[in-house]
Amino acid sequence: MRVAFLVFVLPLASALGLSRFKHLVTFGDSYTDVVNVGDGGVAWPVYAAGYAHLTLHPFARSGAACSNNITPINSPPVMESQIPAFQAAKLRLPPQETVYTLWIGTNDVGASGLLTGKDPGVTVVDTTACAVDWVRVMYRLGARNFIFQNIIPLQLTELYSATALPSRPWHTDRNQTEWALLMTEMTTAGNAISLLMLRALAPTLRGARIAYFDSHALFTDMFANPARYLNGTAPLNVTGSINGCPFELNGGPVGGACPPQVQGSDRDSFLWFDELHPSEQADRVVAREMVAALRGNTRWATWIS
Known part of the structure; x- marks a missing residue:
């Protein structure tokens, strides 16, 4: 079921024109990291920069949460690592020719974060407020054009689905149905909260333009209507993955080894690369x-400022 987020829609082209942009600056986790690429191929920012003839400045890092002060994860967080790395780079990018993106939250709400209660007292309100605060911090550093990407429906991934089996990321006992329900609640609530917070923040940032990219709705549609998006040579597959590895409960890989990855153009028939990451x-x-x-000209993004 697609969850609708009601946004006052402004024509994107009226706010920004593609021809004026020359730089794309990205923050986030493995969904956006161009070095440790989560999709097993080429990350989306590389494709986007190529499609739009932009210079890419990537700061996203695999495994990241928004802040280790909120969700301690042993990876470079947005607030304490990625933003300082951006500052240290001293890029001096023209504000009106640069767009900044953030895609974060998967690890914050996941098995290393809120889902398993590793940080008692921390809620999805805290992790979402941190992500929204990225806009304010980057605005103070001179950014003016933002695209905020919300959290995908993680309950549709192999790792968090109600039918999940033990696998490489998590092969100890769990209640799969409970995980799927909790993930549905956290991603839906987090996205609704982020939209409300961004609407409240936007009027306080003079000259800022903030777009809300509905990754949740896009991936929901890809899952429900794969023929619109997937074009590989194998049967279309939105429940399995290219590089999935089933495990015995509390044991190792089924049969003693992970199966070989799907190869060649068959890979483009899959929505997921592995138990958690989207495919290339x-x-x-x-x-x-x-x-x-x-x-x-996309229905997946709207301007809220």
């Missing part, structure tokens, strides 16, 4: 829609 084909779709957002 899914990332091409994200890149295409991000560029379309800058052109003002």
Whole structure:
């Protein structure tokens, strides 16, 4: 079921024109990291920069949460690592020719964060407020054009689905149904909260333009209508993955070894690369829609400022 987020829609092209942008600056986790690439191929920012002829400045890092002060994870967080790395780079990018993106939250709400209660007292309100605060912090550093990407429906991934089996990321006992329900609640609530918070923040940032990219709705549609997005040579698959590895409960890989990855053009038939990460084909779709957002012709992004 697609969850609708009601936004006052402004024509994107009226706010920004693709031709004026020359730089794309990205923050986030493995969904956006261009070095430790989560999709097993080429990350979406590389495709987006190529499609739109932009210079890419990537700061996203695999495994990241928004802040280790909120969700302690042993990876470079947005607030304490990625933003300082951006400052240290001293890029001096022209504000009106640069767009900044953030895609964070998967690890914050996941098995290393809120889902398993590793941080008692921390809620999805805290992790979402941190993500929204990225806009305010980057605004103070001179950014003016933002694209905020919300959390995908993680309950549709192999790791968090109600039918999940033990696998490489998590092969000890769990209640799969409970995980799926909790993930549905946290991603839906977090996205609704982020939209409300961004609406409240936007009027306080003079000259800022903030777009809300509905990754949740896009991936829900890819899951429900794969033929619109997937184009590989194998049967279309939105429940399995290219590089999945089933495990025995509390044991090792079934049969003693992980099965070989799907190869060649068959990979483009899959929505997921592994138990948690989108496939390269899914990332091409994200890149295409991000560029379309800058052109003002995608239903997956709307301006809230």
